[in-house]
Amino acid sequence: MIESKDKRPGSTMKTIDKAMFLLGFFAPETPEYRLSDLARAADMDKVTTMRILASLVASGFVEQHPETRRYRLGTAVLRLARIREASFPVIAVLQPILETLTGEVGESTHACLFSGKGMTTIAIAEPHRSTRVFIDPAQPLPIHATASGLVFLAYADDAIVNEALRRLNVPTTYTDSTVKSETELRQRLEEIRKNGCAISSRSFENDVTGIAAPIFNWHGKIQATISAACISTRMTPELEREIEGVVLRASVTATRAMGGEPPNTFLMKIKENA
Structure with a gap:
């Protein structure tokens, strides 16, 4: 009996990669897709796209509306999210830390995870x-135009940074202060590594200044970010520095609450800035 090529390990992994790739197109601004539209967006032929979608539908990760025939995310995503949060809580751990941070700085605060293309707000x-x-929370935050995205890139692995730089070949500019080139981005990331914290003023929205710091895992790698989103017209140099210190301390608290430990070099930067 001749074995189907689709059952070879290499081919199977390629199929899984394609399935994950297709799932990545579903977003708050594009929650549903027709088959032809998704195939076009993914640059795949319709037969391959339909085959992968059929597998995702069978497993509950995607569902198809019976009347419009459009595809959307299925309930299996919710089941996995509940299992993940119940077993390894993130939101439950970070929410009280954010409440405390907001009480100290008097501004909106949030925590984000990297979602492959941008930052996703989780609390x-x-x-x-x-x-x-x-x-x-439904709006993805651009990685090159927000404090959350910039601080993530500053501490991320080279592969993620290189992919972000590749996408900057056709950058999306939100304001006059948005990073516009690879040279500018690399300079910003170097500054953030020196300070331990990212400050991004009016780079995504005209009257918003973001101040963000990393949350590390048990390997000392960045796993999330914690940020204060401040009204720019309220900010003074003194207030900005004060909020920066509070956000940095909150990042250490969040890191340890999630079972991680900040690198010694990061802790030294906090002491230097105190």
Whole structure:
């Protein structure tokens, strides 16, 4: 009996990669796709796209609307998310830290994870004041235009940084202060590594200053970010420095609460900036 090529280990891995690639196209701004539209976006032929989608539908990761025939994420994603949070809680651990941080700085705060293309907000705390930054958890944050994204890149592995630089060949500019070139991005990342913290003023939205720090895992690698999103017109150099110190200390608290340990070089930067 001749074995199907699709059952060879290498071919199977390629199929899994393609399935993960297709799942990555579903986003808040594009929650549903027609088969032809998804195939076009992924630069795949319709037969291959339909075959992969059929497997994802069978496993519950994707579902197809019976009338519109559009594909969307399925409930299996929710099941895995619940298992992950119940077994290795992230939101439950970070939420009280964010509440404390917001109480100290008087601004909106949030925690983010890298989602392959940008930063995904997983937890938010808002201050009790009428004028504050609104953070939409459904909106992906661009990695080159936000403090969360920049601090993640500063501590990320080279492969992630190189991919971000590749995408900057056709950068999306949100404001006059958005990073626009590879040279500028590399300079920003070097500054962030020296300071331990990213400050990005008016680079994504015109009246928002983000101040972000890394959350490390048990290997000393960045796994998430913690940030304060401040109204730019409220900021002074003194207040900015004060919030920076509070965010850095919160990042250490969050790292240890999640079972990690900040690298000694990072802890030394905090002491130097104290």
